[in-house]
Amino acid sequence: MTEGGRTAAVMAAIRGRIAARGLEAGERLPSIRGLAAAMGVSPSTVVEAYERLAADGAVRSRPGSGFYAAAAAPPPTLAEIGPRLDRAVDPLWVSRQSLDGEPEIPKPGCGWLPAEWMPLAPLRRAARALAKAEDAVLTDYGATRGPLALRRLLARQFAEEGLGIGPDRILLTGSGTQAIDLICRLLVRPGDVVLVDDPCYFNFQALLRAHRAEVVGVPYTEAGPDPERFAQAAAAHRPRLYVTNSALHNPTGATLSPRIAHRILNAAAAHDVGIVEDDIFAPFEPEPSPRLAALDGLERVIRIGSFSKTLSASIRCGYVAARPEWIEALIDLQVATSFGGVSPVAAELVAGAVGDGAYRKHVEALRRRLARARREAAGRLADLGIRPWLMPRGGFYLWCSLPDERDAAAVARAALREGVVLAPGDVFSVSRTASQRMRFNVAQMGDARVMPVLKRALQAPDA
Structure with missing residues (x-):
């Protein structure tokens, strides 16, 4: 050092x-x-x-x-944690514009599928069944680990992926974000270094800074994090955690290779780095790719996920799979911070919908629909000189380069003036080296207004 x-x-x-x-x-x-x-x-x-x-x-x-x-200072705001960059297009701005925008506003920068793409029929059947549930489901606090039926369903799913664990090693949470928050409460102290991919899902950065962690980026390649740079960062910074997506990386859409997965695990073991693997995009893969959690056997890897991308973002339900002692500690934290775990109503709805035979068919159809949407969106973007960094195997993101070194933040501001929400590259980049890149959600690009607004935004004087 x-x-x-x-x-x-x-x-x-x-x-x-x-x-x-x-x-x-x-x-x-x-x-x-x-x-x-x-x-x-x-x-x-x-x-x-x-x-x-x-x-x-x-x-x-x-x-x-x-x-x-010195005397205690007032609690910092999220804007004060870390450098105050361009607040107009920082990660929290992208989230708030996407969440608070009117339903009719096109949102190619958001991170979810349109309502009409979701499995509404299984959801409605699960809701009708819930009306007949025992009174306690509708009125009481839930068990600390969450309903057993949903944890068993997840354990069977994990077994199919090569991760053989029992439902006792699975904790249901209020969301995938809450799962990471609990893990940070357990394992991260102010000033600790946490590694993330560069680029990475922007809310990883926002959440880690809320925990007063020092965020260090590792360059991401088409096959995963750069293993040499990861090892160097682990040796130099002695990080507490590494937070990543393995399947269909956000925002790049890249897939982790077996060779890099093993090198990352070896470096993490050598430097005692815990790993949080967010597997939220796993259902979109045509064939399973390597999982750090499965290769590691949940020794130092913690797997998290939720159902917001394939089922419903409205029904908040996430999960954590980890070592028994970590699960026990996370249960205590969840009880302390929210008195209980996931809502029994939400968990029963998820279990009913995911257990419905139509759900599996829905996911299969979703993969095919997204494959068409990726091809169509890539073609329409190419007409404007916008090129994908790679063509992902699945999912709904395209990580693209803008033409003529256009500034993505300026393009996003210009598009917002016309009522279209975009996601410029630097909000994903710890090093702020993605100013000419943009992440597009291909499922949110069907609105006829998107491409004309994007074309004009690219031609804006400050772009």
């Missing part, structure tokens, strides 16, 4: 202790020599870190006495 990296590590450790109230306002910081010995750095490194913290107002220097924790 460089001298600057060692100084940053000392600063992060002190900030973490202050944030976690391990150091109260006015309390004396550890002695310079004592902290240097504890962290394996030189006393001059600790002095430099303390001086920088004093310049930032996090600690106070008292000549002849030492350094002391």
